Amino acid sequence: MIHKVQRYDLKRKKVLELYEKYYLGDLSLKNVMFGYKEQDIARMLENIVFIKLKRDNYQIHIGKLGDLEIDFIAEKSNEKIYIKVSYLLQSGSTIKREYRALEKIKDNYPK
Numbered sequence: 386m387i388h389k390v391q392r393y394d395l396k397r398k399k400v401l402e403l404y405e406k407y408y409l410g411d412l413s414l415k416n417v418m419f420g421y422k423e424q425d426i427a428r429m430l431e432n433i434v435f436i437k438l439k440r441d442n443y444q445i446h447i448g449k450l451g452d453l454e455i456d457f458i459a460e461k462s463n464e465k466i467y468i469k470v471s472y473l474l475q476s477g478s479t480i481k482r483e484y485r486a487l488e489k490i491k492d493n494y495p496k
Contacts, residue, residue, distance in 0.1 A: 453486035
């Protein structure tokens, strides 16, 4: 029902023991328990992406690169992808913030 996802430090190349995130296996449980709130759409989208990655059998981590975060590092076989999830990209500053972490990753895996 609830999935814990650990953070992975891209610089030090290790899983961190703190600051993991939790995702629901079924978002309807959240809506039943706490009701639907429009301001939760961004978090719900992130949860939906998590569920899709999980169903596609990816090993999933949250990426940390200095003080920046990559929503998901998804790996299976020899495949790795970096994913940022954003509901709205309304301003230049939001776009810059969302893409900055991905631009700092120096490998050639899809982002």
